[in-house]
Amino acid sequence: MMESSEFDSAPMDKLQEEQAHLLDVLNKIRKQFGPGGATLLEIDDSDDADEALTADEIAEATVEQLKLEKLRNLRIAEREPYFGRLDFCERGGSQCHRMYIGKRGIDDPDTADRMILDWRAPAASMFYSFTGQGEEAGYEAPEGLIQGRVFLKRNIVVRDSELQRVVDSYVHGQSQAAITDEFLLYRLEENKDSRLRDIVSTIQAEQNDIIRADRNLAIIIQGVAGSGKTTVALHRLAYLLYQHQDRMRADRMVIFAPNSMFVDYISEVLPELGVGGIQQTTFANWALRVLDYEVGLQDQSHRLRDWFGLKDERARADAYRDVGTKGSVALMDELHEYLQRFEVEAVPDEDFIPFEGKVLAKDTIEQWYRQDYRNYPLADRRDRVLARVKRWMEISVKESTEADKKSLKRAATAKYRAYEKLWPTLKPLNLYREFLDSHGQLNSDSIYRPKKRGARVEVQVEDLAPLLYIHATLHGVDHRDRFDHVVIDEAQDFSPFQIAVLRAYCPSGSFTILGDLSQSIHTYQGITDWREFADLFEEGESAYYQLDVSYRSTLEIIEFANHIIRRFRQFREAKPVFRSGEQVVVEDIEWKVRLEAAADKLYELKRDANTVALLTRTEEDAHVYHLACLEAGLDAHLIDAKQTEYMGGISIVPIYLAKGLEFDSVLIVDADARHYDESPLSAKLLYVGCTRALHRLCIQYTDELSPLIDASHGQRNSTAS
Numbered sequence: 001m002m003e004s005s006e007f008d009s010a011p012m013d014k015l016q017e018e019q020a021h022l023l024d025v026l027n028k029i030r031k032q033f034g035p036g037g038a039t040l041l042e043i044d045d046s047d048d049a050d051e052a053l054t055a056d057e058i059a060e061a062t063v064e065q066l067k068l069e070k071l072r073n074l075r076i077a078e079r080e081p082y083f084g085r086l087d088f089c090e091r092g093g094s095q096c097h098r099m100y101i102g103k104r105g106i107d108d109p110d111t112a113d114r115m116i117l118d119w120r121a122p123a124a125s126m127f128y129s130f131t132g133q134g135e136e137a138g139y140e141a142p143e144g145l146i147q148g149r150v151f152l153k154r155n156i157v158v159r160d161s162e163l164q165r166v167v168d169s170y171v172h173g174q175s176q177a178a179i180t181d182e183f184l185l186y187r188l189e190e191n192k193d194s195r196l197r198d199i200v201s202t203i204q205a206e207q208n209d210i211i212r213a214d215r216n217l218a219i220i221i222q223g224v225a226g227s228g229k230t231t232v233a234l235h236r237l238a239y240l241l242y243q244h245q246d247r248m249r250a251d252r253m254v255i256f257a258p259n260s261m262f263v264d265y266i267s268e269v270l271p272e273l274g275v276g277g278i279q280q281t282t283f284a285n286w287a288l289r290v291l292d293y294e295v296g297l298q299d300q301s302h303r304l305r306d307w308f309g310l311k312d313e314r315a316r317a318d319a320y321r322d323v324g325t326k327g328s329v330a331l332m333d334e335l336h337e338y339l340q341r342f343e344v345e346a347v348p349d350e351d352f353i354p355f356e357g358k359v360l361a362k363d364t365i366e367q368w369y370r371q372d373y374r375n376y377p378l379a380d381r382r383d384r385v386l387a388r389v390k391r392w393m394e395i396s397v398k399e400s401t402e403a404d405k406k407s408l409k410r411a412a413t414a415k416y417r418a419y420e421k422l423w424p425t426l427k428p429l430n431l432y433r434e435f436l437d438s439h440g441q442l443n444s445d446s447i448y449r450p451k452k453r454g455a456r457v458e459v460q461v462e463d464l465a466p467l468l469y470i471h472a473t474l475h476g477v478d479h480r481d482r483f484d485h486v487v488i489d490e491a492q493d494f495s496p497f498q499i500a501v502l503r504a505y506c507p508s509g510s511f512t513i514l515g516d517l518s519q520s521i522h523t524y525q526g527i528t529d530w531r532e533f534a535d536l537f538e539e540g541e542s543a544y545y546q547l548d549v550s551y552r553s554t555l556e557i558i559e560f561a562n563h564i565i566r567r568f569r570q571f572r573e574a575k576p577v578f579r580s581g582e583q584v585v586v587e588d589i590e591w592k593v594r595l596e597a598a599a600d601k602l603y604e605l606k607r608d609a610n611t612v613a614l615l616t617r618t619e620e621d622a623h624v625y626h627l628a629c630l631e632a633g634l635d636a637h638l639i640d641a642k643q644t645e646y647m648g649g650i651s652i653v654p655i656y657l658a659k660g661l662e663f664d665s666v667l668i669v670d671a672d673a674r675h676y677d678e679s680p681l682s683a684k685l686l687y688v689g690c691t692r693a694l695h696r697l698c699i700q701y702t703d704e705l706s707p708l709i710d711a712s713h714g715q716r717n718s719t720a721s
């Protein structure tokens with residue numbers, strides 16, 4: 001951070017100025033590589049975890065690790081040292097700073113001052129929160145609120161150590177009327193590669209507020225499609241780890257994603273932000289592990305195919321009613337009461353008599369259970385009491401005057417075994433099954449034992465939260481399973497019961513919960529109002545944020561997507577960034593040539609795009625189009641429910657599996673009245689499909705266009721005769 005009492009009144013040409021500064025900074029970075037230069041960075045840092053190390057060796061290894069980390073940061077900074085500059089004078093004008101802001105904080109080797117400010121540092125916050133409305137800005141520093149005036153906000157693009165672009169978004173004293181965020185538009189217009197990327201150089205003020213929100217809160221974010229929810233949540237993790245290094249650990253943070261492929265899709269953002277070791281998983285995978293794999297999960301593809309198939313909405317709702325019930329807080333309360341019974345009735349109503357003349361009174365056993373072990377979870381309590389009863393029995397045998405101790409012990413042990421059986425067996429699955437069968441409206445049909453010998457019992461996703469709840473009541477929450485922070489993406493598809501269970505695994509209550517109710521296509525298990533989650537937290541423990549601007553798609557695409565959901569009042573429309581592109585194309589295709597037409601369109605779209613998707617309503621359709629594309633010589637990847645890796649290029653995918661992803665260009669096929677009737681589910685699916693596109697969107701249909709689409713919102717083409 002360069003300091004002066006005032007900024008130059010007549011700065012030189014900004015490119016020259018930044019060129020000179022960049023050279024200076026690069027020299028200072030390179031100076032720190034040491035005598036070995038960059039080669040030092042190739043040091044083998046593979047993990048020698050197997051070796052037993054002495055305390056000195058551990059200390060030495062830690063120092064080495066830190067050195068390596070520093071070198072890694074320098075190497076990254078050498079390629080792209082910073083992306084922004086903010087000239088700021090503290091109130092009173094005594095202290096002025098020229099702050100360069102980058103992905104990593106780097107010191108000046110000569111003065112030991114901060115030469116590049118880490119984007120997460122308190123002062124860097126102004127780079128994002130300052131929008132040019134007035135010249136005042138401020139930030140929370142450890143010593144209190146620092147306020148002052150901004151003189152310049154500048155975006156700088158450096159790639160591979162070369163200065164490429166300098167864009168001022170605020171210059172003190174110049175009229176701000178014409179300033180649009182030119183730099184943001186420049187970034188949004190780029191084609192994307194196949195993975196989600198960091199946005200440190202263009203974080204918007206409303207996103208910055210979320211990223212830097214209080215660590216102890218459960219943040220609930222309703223954000224329209226493409227508003228940056230997933231991206232913001234990942235940046236928030238990087239921020240929390242930087243800001244609260246002493247309280248939070250990466251390996252105790254978790255991101256719950258909707259499926260394994262999505263985990264792969266977002267996998268590059270955190271490493272780019274210098275963060276590693278955060279668990280990224282699905283709720284089901286995590287739950288199965290905590291339950292020690294005592295149960296397995298039924299194949300979900302069948303259910304997905306069924307729900308998103310072309311059934312009548314009412315038939316669908318009936319078939320899935322139990323799923324909603326199982327995810328409710330009411331069910332959790334009923335389960336709680338059911339388990340209480342075991343607390344009250346656990347101790348058998350009889351004394352324990354291991355052999356004649358020796359009695360362990362029921363009252364004593366009750367006293368152990370209710371007093372001595374009252375702080376243990378249910379199953380542990382039972383086990384402790386029984387272990388104590390057994391010990392008492394063994395001592396009694398030892399102390400007895402009976403000559404044949406062996407026979408006495410054998411007989412007493414048999415008595416003990418019989419007594420043990422009088423206690424309830426506390427196995428989560430058994431208890432859950434009994435609970436369901438004793439419930440007026442539910443039954444245990446969803447618990448399924450595959451025919452194969454030795455196969456594990458399989459349950460449905462909605463059974464996992466109740467099972468975890470029982471597990472935690474019986475055994476407590478193992479401290480190794482506790483989280484410092486939990487991120488839940490696509491949270492509109494989570495049930496309140498799932499969130500309540502996660503609450504128990506994250507005692508700090510530090511959550512980032514994000515989703516979009518307009519995209520809730522799994523309505524059988526999700527929520528309809530964010531209050532259902534907020535109510536699970538105490539007053540003041542949660543905060544609600546809304547992101548209404550979509551950064552992903554062009555103005556034309558957003559307007560087209562909005563018109564589809566407009567008729568349903570409960571949906572929230574996205575506001576576009578003013579980025580104009582091509583009209584959405586709506587094509588009427590003759591049925592018998594629809595496959596060829598789709599392949600031709602993909603071919604055309606791929607010419608100026610990195611990633612293209614063909615979106616279908618059903619998985620069966622995706623298979624058909626995939627084959628047709630392969631036959632047409634296109635290198636297309638089919639994405640089905642089992643896919644764990646996202647390949648990029650051309651993807652053929654049912655819309656419900658494309659949620660969360662984005663593509664430069666999108667083709668939605670079969671947008672006819674049969675595939676997309678006037679129901680909310682069809683509207684949501686089309687909305688999700690349209691909002692996957694960044695730059696170009698094309699819709700193809702045969703016969704009758706879906707009543708949800710008004711073709712006048714796009715450009716209409718017809719090849720049908």
Ligand SMILES: Nc1ncnc2c1ncn2[C@@H]1O[C@H](COP(=O)(O)OP(=O)(O)OP(=O)(O)O)[C@@H](O)[C@H]1O
Binds near residue numbers: 199207227551660
């Ligand atoms: N401030 C920003 N600067 C540049 N790009 C941004 C910004 N915010 C979001 N984006 C881009 O917008 C796109 C959408 O982001 P992201 O996938 O995180 O949104 P989302 O709200 O999770 O979307 P969806 O609900 O559709 O899954 C990404 O390409 C992301 O890089």
